[in-house]
Amino acid sequence: MSFFLLRRTGGLVLTLLAISIVVFAVMNVLPGDPALTILGIDATDDARAALRVQLGLDDPAPVRYVQWIAGIARGDFGTSYSFGVPVAGLIAERLPLTLSLALSGTLLTLVIALAAGLYSASRHGRTGDWAVMILSQLGIAIPAFWLAILLVLLFAVNLRWFPPGGFPGWSDPLGSLRSLVLPTIALAAVQGAVLARVTRSSALEVMRLDFVRTARATGLSPARVLWRHVLPNALVPVITIVGMQFAGVVTGTIVIENVFYLPGLGRLIFQSIANRDIITVQALVLMVAAVVVLANFAVDVAYALIDPRLKARLA
Structure with a gap:
């Protein structure tokens, strides 16, 4: 190991x-x-x-x-050409918003995927299964930025439940959470649709194994069999996809932040490109690439810890 x-x-x-x-x-x-x-x-x-x-x-x-x-x-990313301040300071100021959006998007993706995927697998071939598959296909087909615009039109412009954009600052916790709801949904919907199909396929494969049939034969309830026996053994491919999707969520925040006018790293990248601020763009692109690489590294380690076959070979 x-x-x-x-x-x-x-x-x-x-x-x-x-x-x-x-x-x-x-x-x-x-x-x-x-x-x-x-x-x-x-x-x-x-x-x-x-x-x-x-x-x-x-x-x-x-x-x-x-x-x-x-x-x-040394932790010195240089001085921004257009803002005239250290790039590290700009990143530190805007990173919490982008990181909060990426983590909330990933968490919602997991919730959607596990709930929809397991529900679909437990009702394989029935109406519920077909409904989840159709909805997931629609989710995959809709671009995140277009979904974001639709969410703004429905929930911000028409219903006025959430703000259409902007960020009040962390000094207003409730306002900050409300401003992140629609961007989080826009980020998680597409990724959740993809992961739901992976979860369904993995769960169906596990449900055909002998130990699951044995668990059912002992009289365990279907819900207990699903959550205690099927889900843990179906998580290996799901964890792999989650790691890759986290990188996609981070890069997706670049577009979503500009749609919702959020002052995060994504908006800073666009501003720096427009101002030809090379030193800032270099630091931000390298940071995003590092997140992608680190996410894949974390997936490799998690895979080795979760999969007992690989864990045994590495011991």
């Missing part, structure tokens, strides 16, 4: 290093001049050249990359 963790950790570090190189290379070949964006078209050539020197943009690309990585190792 220790060798497994060491090998996975080494792969994690190498993957993050490769991602950092790709992110830096892509950001620095994009057209546009940050100095021109900051100073405007009326600035003189000398002023733009002086600003490029001040920002370190005149250094060779390898030098800037090493300086950037060395800064990240």
Whole structure:
């Protein structure tokens, strides 16, 4: 098990290093001049050249990359070109909102998937099963941003149950929770529909095994058999998909935050791209990529701990 963790950790570090190189290379070949964006078209050539020197943009690309990585190792992501403050401060200010939205979306995804998937599996071939499958197919087909717009029209504009957008701040807990309800539903609906089908398929496969038939023969209630025997053994593929979906939820917040005008990392990415704020975009893209890689790393470890066959081989 220790060798497994060491090998996975080494792969994690190498993957993050490769991602950092790709992110830096892509950001620095994009057209546009940050100095021109900051100073405007009326600035003189000398002023733009002086600003490029001040920002370190005149250094060779390898030098800037090493300086950037060395800064990240110290917790210094650089100074934002457009906001004029440390990028780490911007991230720390907006990260709680994005993380709260991603975690709530993942939690709701699990609730939807387990409830709908197990319900469908327990009624295989009957009306309830078909209803869940049709609804899940609709959920998969609807884009998250379009669903978000529909939720705003129905629950914010027509019914006025929730705010259409914006975020009042954590000083208003109730208002903050209300502002996150619709974005959370928009994030979880599509992911929950996918995971519900995976849960159903995995549960149906387990329900055909001998130990489940034995549990039924001993007189256990169907609900007890489903939750105590079927669900634990059906969780392995579900956990794998959840890990990958968490990465999708995090990246999905980028679009959802802009639909609902939430001041999180997703909106910061759009603002930084519009302002040609390379240093901020680099840090944010690297952070999102790191979340994706770490989520897959966590899935590998969880898979090894949950699956008794793999756990035995690694012992």
